[in-house]
Amino acid sequence: MSGNGKKRSPLVAERRYPAGNGGKKPGPKKKAAKPAARKAPRRKAAPKPARPKGLLGWILLPFRWILRLVWAFSWRIGLITALIIAGFSFYFAAQMPAITDLVDQRTRGSVTMTDLTGEVFAWRGDQFGGMITTDTISPHLRNAVVATEDKRFYRHLGISPRGIASAIRINLREGRGPLSGHGGSTITQQTAKLLCLGVPYDQNAWESEAAYERDCRRTTLWRKAREAVYALGMEIAYTKDEILTIYLNRSYLGAGSRGFEAAAQRYFGVSANQVNPAQAAMLAGLLTAPSTNAPTRNLERAQNRAALVLGLMEDQGYLTASQADDARANPATLSEQAAQQSGGFFADWVMESGPEFFTRDTTEDVIIRTTLDQDIQKAAEEALLTVFDRDVREGSEAQAAIVVMSADGAVRAMVGGRNISATGAFNRATQALRQTGSAFKPFIYATALDLDMSPYALIEDAPTCWQRRGSPEWCPQNYDRQFKGPVTMIQALAESRNIPAILLSEDVGREYVRNVANGFGLQGDLAAGPALALGVSESTLLNMTSAYAGILNGGSAVEPYGLTDLRIQGDPESLMDAQDAGIRERIIRTDAARQLTWMMTKVVEGEGGTGGRARIDGWQIAGKSGTTNSSRDAWFIGFTGDYVTGVWMGYDDNRPLSGVTGGGLPATIWRETMVHVLDGKQPTPLPMTIPQAPPSTGVLESSGGVIADGAILNLLENIISESDALARQ
The missing domain is CATH 1.10.3810.10 (Biosynthetic peptidoglycan transglycosylase-like)
Structure with missing residues (x-):
């Protein structure tokens, strides 16, 4: 074989055909394609709302739409509301004072009351x-x-x-x-x-x-x-x-x-x-x-x-x-x-009678020292409750009140009703105006004695009538419906006879009697006619008790009081001037008051006296009962040498009491109170004068029916013998 003499590498199938060609001849080589330009991403269309499926979906469609709308509004409104609340909250926060300015913002102050020994017994105010x-x-x-x-x-x-x-x-x-x-x-x-x-x-x-x-x-x-x-x-x-x-x-x-x-x-x-x-x-x-x-x-x-x-x-x-x-x-x-829980009525009275700007309307914290004796207060409360439990029928709505004071008007105890723990309640001792009945009679006799009349003067106790203009004749009766003829002033007072009291009042003069009663503290419109003597005028138990205190202290009026010292808390200086112990001007002569005291002992100790239930062995006691028309009010007010105590009993609606007179349950309450008050104490004699008996000659008769008859010696001998016996005690 012809050749150029150069050796050529042998053909190798692997080199002639690429792998995977299946032995096929490769086709013509293509040009490399240019990279395609990047296209902008296409915006995704909003998803279409799902179409309701079926009949139920179509039914729920409106509700789904409403819910979306509510939610859209609610979260926006909620946000706005939250912002408003936050704004006001921070505003209030910025206005907040120091906490020391907030702990005590009372508009009223407090009143703390202590008794006569300094022990706290009541709080009032804030x-x-x-x-x-x-x-x-x-x-x-x-x-x-x-x-x-x-x-x-x-x-x-x-x-x-x-x-x-x-x-x-x-x-x-x-x-x-x-x-x-x-x-x-x-x-x-x-x-x-x-x-x-x-x-x-x-x-x-x-x-x-x-x-x-x-x-x-x-x-x-x-x-x-x-x-x-x-x-x-x-x-x-x-x-x-x-x-x-x-x-x-x-x-x-x-x-x-x-x-x-x-x-x-x-x-x-x-x-x-x-x-x-x-x-x-x-x-x-x-x-x-x-x-x-x-x-x-x-x-x-x-x-x-x-x-x-x-x-x-x-x-x-x-x-x-x-x-x-x-x-x-x-x-x-x-x-x-x-x-x-005692002394509530007394504390209320102090708050009412004290200076307004330091009691009812005080803005300070005040400490008040009072005349209250907590032992006497307890005795009065227990006596009232005991008598009602023992002697008054169950379910009775009758009420009673008690006041105990010293001869100078210092109130030692006060009970204004049967609910002894009440505060702010109606106080029958200070707020109830009631007819006084025969409890008024001592002031008639005080007038007569102040005019130098003798306690032995005789008064005709006989049927008597008075003519009243424009009205029929007034013919009063005695309580026992009997008439005893001539009786002494002593007997007339002890037996609480009405006719002698009226005759004596008319004889000395109603105006003088009215002046004496007013002087002792019985203010208000006293009756203008002869009935003045029978206590048809009204008074409170507190005033009646203070009037009797005037008899005990020798004839001087007293102003009842319960506050002795007042101080601002934390301040040692007293805000009160020294008080004149409640004693005011003289109303009757001392000798007249002393003789009247002796006469009033016959009410308790004498035979036929209406206050016999108040008798306490070993103690001289003077007092007077009182019962008004139809027994609507029953009183007994009496005193020892140290304390005057008054008791009233009746109904709030003025109904008559059943079988109650002043010498009955009120005298019993009086005794129950004073037995505990006097327990363990040495008897104190009453400041009294036993009058001399008049001479045994002469007869004097007045137009008022008052006579001095020395001829009735038998009557006077009994009185004199009683007087001598009392003087020897």
Whole structure:
């Protein structure tokens, strides 16, 4: 084979044909294609809403559309509302004052009353014991409040939706409106309400503080919304403990107590930092209904409520089982002062009769020292209750009142009705104007004695009539419907005979009798006619008792008083001038008063005297009974050498008493009282003068029927012998 001599590489099939060609000859080589330009991504069309499937889908289509619309609006409105609430909350937070300015914003001050020895016996006004904090009170008290009122207090932001929903459910289930009854309020919300949502009391804008507080407690949807916003503001401005501090100081806990310090002192006589679990539970239990649950009103109810609080404290881990059991086994009781519940009528009278700006309308905390003797007060209260339980039929609505005072007008005890624990109640000793009946007669005899008439002067006790212009003749009767002929003034007074009293009044002159009675304190419109002598005019028991005190002290009028010293709390300086012991001007001569006192001893000690039931062995007692027409009023007023005690009995609606006279149950109540008052004391003689018997000659008869007849020696001998016997005692 021809060739050029150069060697050529042998052909290799693998090189001639690419692998995978199946041995085929490759085709002509193509030019490389240019890369295609990148196309812009196409926007995806919004997915078309799924077409409803079937009949059900078409039915639900409108509702789905409405739900989407509601959601679109609601989240936007919710956002706007949240922003508005946040704005107002921060606004309120910026306005919040320091907590020290909020703990005591009372518009009235307090009045604390002590007896004549300095022992506290009554509280009035709004008591505030001083600021306390969560750090200074007993931990038991703090835990009891949180466990009872808001167990999630330290975890929520001022409002509790769960609590509100639960309260609404309970209210609806119990048949009330959703906002009536349970409020579901947190402690923060309750504090906001106590602060009246930041609106201060303005006496020009509100009829009274009570009206202001009622408005603050109103529950409406708008107020609940404002309360919630204000509560959020408080949560921003204050810490939890600061909010609780305000709550502990501002809460009302019954019996005039504002704040837990005042309540602890009022009920238990201890500070809020000393209360034990049982006492703490009782105080916390008052928050729901302070007046109803107050232990001074119903101790058993307060203890039952405290037992529930102890259970909550145990459930929430604040007390161990043994601590809770011990507290339940030894429930809280009142202090001795709080338990006495005495002197309520007396305290009310002091508040009414004292200076207005330091009692009823005080803005200061005032300490008043009074004339009250708590032993005498207790004796009077027990005497009244004992006689009614023992001698008055069950279910009777009859009432009674007692006043005990010294000869200078210092009131030592006062009972204004059978409900001895009442406060602010109608006081029958000071407010009831009642006809005095024969209890008025001593002032007729006082007038006669002041005119130098003799107690032995004889008065004709015989049927007598008086002509009244424009009316038929008036022919009064004696109580026993009998007439005894000539009787001495001594016998006439002792037996409370009507005809001699009228004749004597007419003889000495009605105007003079009226002046003497007015001078001794029986003010008002005294009867103008002869009936003046029978006590048809009205008076209060307090005024009648003070008038008799004028007889005991020798003829000088007295002004009954119960207040001896008044000071602002913390200020040692007294705000009262020295009082003239109640003694006023002289009304009758001392000798006339002393003779009248001796005559009045015959009412109690003499044969036929109407006050025999008041007799106490070993004691000289002078007094006078009184019974009005149809027995609508029954009185007995008597005195020893130390005390004057007046008793009235009757019905509030002026119904006649059944079988009661002044010498009956009132005299019995008088004796029951004075037996305890005088127990253990040395008998004090009465300041009295035994008059000399008149000479045994001469007869003098006056137009009024008063005669001095020395010829009736047999009658006078009996009187003289009685006088001598009394003088030797």
